[in-house]
Amino acid sequence: MHDTESDRAGLTLTRRRLLGGLVVGGAAALGRAARGSAATEWEQAVAAAKKEGKVAVNTFTGQGFARVFKLFSQVHPDIKLDHTNLEPVDFVPRVTTERRAGLYTWDVCTMPMSTALQVLKPAGVWDPVRPAIITPEARNDASWRGGFEAGFLDRDRRLAYAFTLVRAVGVFVNVDRVKDGELTSVKDLLASKWKGKIAISDPRVIGSSFWPLTVARLKLGDAIMKQLLVDQEPVLSRDRNQLTEFMVRGRYPIAIGLNALALQDFQVHGVGKNVRTLLLPELDYQASGSAVWLLNRAPHPNAAKVFVNWLLTKEAQAAWARELQTNSRFVGVEPGDPHTIVPPGLNLLQIDSEELLPELVKTQEISKRLIT
Structure with a gap:
């Protein structure tokens, strides 16, 4: 007896179903095995x-x-x-x-x-x-x-x-001493009225300062480093917690690179409620x-x-x-x-990726030359 064309087609379909079932079953088994492992x-x-x-x-x-x-x-x-x-x-x-x-x-x-x-x-x-x-x-x-x-x-x-994943906080300001709209860019920090009144965590070693300064340098050029770190005569410290306390106590109206977690601890206890962050466009990044x-x-x-x-x-x-x-x-x-x-779709510089490490190192090196 010879197979009819319809018989052969049915057999082919049956084989396909069988092979398909084996593939699906095998994949499921592999999935179960992976989960079990x-x-x-x-x-x-x-x-x-x-x-x-x-x-x-x-x-x-x-x-x-x-x-x-x-x-x-x-x-x-x-x-x-x-x-x-x-x-x-x-x-x-x-x-x-x-x-x-x-x-x-x-x-x-x-x-x-x-x-x-x-x-x-x-x-x-x-x-x-x-x-x-x-x-x-x-x-x-x-x-x-x-x-x-x-x-x-x-x-x-x-x-x-x-x-x-967070967007940059920008600078810390005492809103009782910095008027609304008074700071809209990094260049506003260079005004004579802020000379000697900015606190900065030491950018030679502290990332919360050399991160934003790196972005500012890439956008405004290396000269901004001397303008901020030397010409403005900021108060510099490696003790972020101490600078945060100084800011909370009202000693400085503006700061860069504070310990945000320490600030939160102060504010939980009702101190430093007038200290807020202000994002300036030249300091914008994600990390x-x-x-x-x-x-x-x-x-x-x-x-x-x-x-x-x-x-x-x-x-x-x-x-x-x-x-x-x-x-x-x-x-x-x-x-x-x-x-x-960080809003979906916004393309910001990932400041802490290893690819950007050479730029961060350069910011630290410039800071070391400027700060004596």
């Missing part, structure tokens, strides 16, 4: 972290960090969180000095990209964070504004993860603010992995944005600072 890796990390019993984390100063980290302790009560608040200007020399002596204190830190890349990357301090991010929620493109990959700002796209980094030779590597993946959950990001008044890249998290939202 991630779950197994996560369970193993948590179990190992519980045995280590502790994770050591450093952040900026600010009372909001402790409130955020209470959530970690609630979710992972078997892992004690040792938290320090060393600013990068203090953290960097301490880390490098301790490591020369064979001491390894910290597992994780959150700090700006520029200092971490400029100083601690050449010192060989970091382990890449990408392999440590293992949970499906954290790695899901749909979780993050711009997708998961947008959080990697280093050239190799693996060293640190930037989970926040991550801080990224999460893993230190190598960490004393608690598994607890560090657990902490990083917890930090990249929606719940942790919501707390971070709320308590630190910043804006998370996690989709669906309410902005903690509506004034520094």
Whole structure:
């Protein structure tokens, strides 16, 4: 008996359905296997972290960090969180000095990209964070504004993860002493009435100053550095917290590079309510603010992995944005600072990408020549 044409067509269709089912089924099986592998890796990390019993984390100063980290302790009560608040200007020399002596204190830190890349990357301090991010929620493109990959700002796209995105704050002004409309550009800061009345965190070492000064220099030319740092006779300090307190107490009407978190702490207690930020067009950029980094030779590597993946959950990001008044890249998290939202579609300079590091270094070098 010979197959009819219709029989052959039916057989072909049946084979196609079978192959299609095998492909779909195989893909589903692979998906389940991948999820199962991630779950197994996560369970193993948590179990190992519980045995280590502790994770050591450093952040900026600010009372909001402790409130955020209470959530970690609630979710992972078997892992004690040792938290320090060393600013990068203090953290960097301490880390490098301790490591020369064979001491390894910290597992994780959150700090700006520029200092971490400029100083601690050449010192060989970091382990890449990408392999440590293992949970499906954290790695899901749909979780993050711009997708998961947008959080990697280093050239190799693996060293640190930037989970926040903020627009520049500009300058800090005492609204009782700076009239509305009196400052509309950086050039207005050069008026004689502000000579000796501007406080600036030392741009030789502090990113919150050399970031905006880099943008100003790129837009206005290198001469703006001398005009601001020398001709205007500003008060310079490496102690951002002290300058913030001076500003709150009314000693200076204008400041660049203050510690915004310290200012928030003052204002929560009703002090410094007249200090606000003013974005000038020549100082406009976007930044991550801080990224999460893993230190190598960490004393608690598994607890560090657990902490990083917890930090990249929606719940942790919501707390971070709320308590630190910043804006998370996690989709669906309410902005903690509506004034520094980067509007969708606005193309701003990403000041803390590794590609811009040479320009930041140049700003620091010019500052070193000018400040004696």
